[in-house]
Amino acid sequence: MSVRLFHRGARLIFVVRHRPSGRARWWAPGFRRYDWDGILLRPLVLLGLDPHPDGPGSITCSIGRLVWTSGRCWTTIELYLNGGSTTKRELVAAALLKAARYGRNASGR
Amino acid sequence: MPSVRESVRVSAPVDRVFSFLADHPERAVAFIPGLNRIEAVSPGEAGVGQTWQYEFNWFGVVFSGDSRCTKLDRPRTYQFQTVTGNPSTWTYSLAQGDTGTELTLVVDFDVPANMIARFATQGALEKMNQGRAVEALQNLKGLLEE
Numbered sequence: 572m573s574v575r576l577f578h579r580g581a582r583l584i585f586v587v588r589h590r591p592s593g594r595a596r597w598w599a600p601g602f603r604r605y606d607w608d609g610i611l612l613r614p615l616v617l618l619g620l621d622p623h624p625d626g627p628g629s630i631t632c633s634i635g636r637l638v639w640t641s642g643r644c645w646t647t648i649e650l651y652l653n654g655g656s657t658t659k660r661e662l663v664a665a666a667l668l669k670a671a672r673y674g675r676n677a678s679g680r
Numbered sequence: 681m682p683s684v685r686e687s688v689r690v691s692a693p694v695d696r697v698f699s700f701l702a703d704h705p706e707r708a709v710a711f712i713p714g715l716n717r718i719e720a721v722s723p724g725e726a727g728v729g730q731t732w733q734y735e736f737n738w739f740g741v742v743f744s745g746d747s748r749c750t751k752l753d754r755p756r757t758y759q760f761q762t763v764t765g766n767p768s769t770w771t772y773s774l775a776q777g778d779t780g781t782e783l784t785l786v787v788d789f790d791v792p793a794n795m796i797a798r799f800a801t802q803g804a805l806e807k808m809n810q811g812r813a814v815e816a817l818q819n820l821k822g823l824l825e826e
Binding site: 578579581593613614617618656657658661662663665666670672673675 | 704707710711714742819823
């Protein structure tokens with residue numbers, strides 16, 4: 572057991588824009604390169620949203636699309652969710668944000 | 681040990697609701713507020729004795745520890761315990777109704793002394809946990825019904 576004030580290995584993610592309609596933009600500063608495919612794909616698989624990578628920096632699922640762009644010291648992640656109800660889009664966006672901050676990929680990061 | 685109990689009606693077949701809850705413990709991250717990470721699920725197949733590690737942000741304090749499935753009676757009862765970290769027992773009871781699934785969640789939990797100091801009274805903390813249980817079930821309903 573451990574008790575802390577912060578999650579071990581969490582990534583710094585700022586919510587730049589968030590709309591209930593399913594549009595969101597997040598900004599992740601840092602020099603480290605992450606496997607965003609693996610990190611963001613897993614929650615979509617678990618929620619049964621039939622995700623599949625459709626090119627570098629992009630995943631399409633049954634309720635929309637995620638796109639990310641990496642620069643030298645930052646990554647911008649954008650959500651375009653337009654299927655399902657507003658409630659479901661909010662919940663999926665929240666699950667993806669948790670994955671972006673705390674999720675690990677197959678290599679453990 | 682304090683306890684919270686909440687129920688919700690989900691417009692989905694009981695088998696689907698049970699499968700969503702029990703077949704991949706990692707899914708709980710999507711509907712339980714404050715639960716931010718589940719990993720090291722072993723074995724992969726759901727069953728009594730399945731274990732995993734969790735990280736839970738409980739009103740500003742991050743607890744991490746191990747959980748173990750303690751009861752799996754498909755599709756009626758799913759129960760697990762957090763065996764290290766903040767000790768608690770989570771029991772989901774399901775019943776097929778005329779218009780969907782009647783789902784009840786009971787959480788028995790220990791209240792760490794440092795949390796009581798932070799929130800002044802045990803009653804206040806229990807009320808906050810009750811709110812989280814309501815939110816968890818509403819989130820689950822939202823994910824399953826749409």
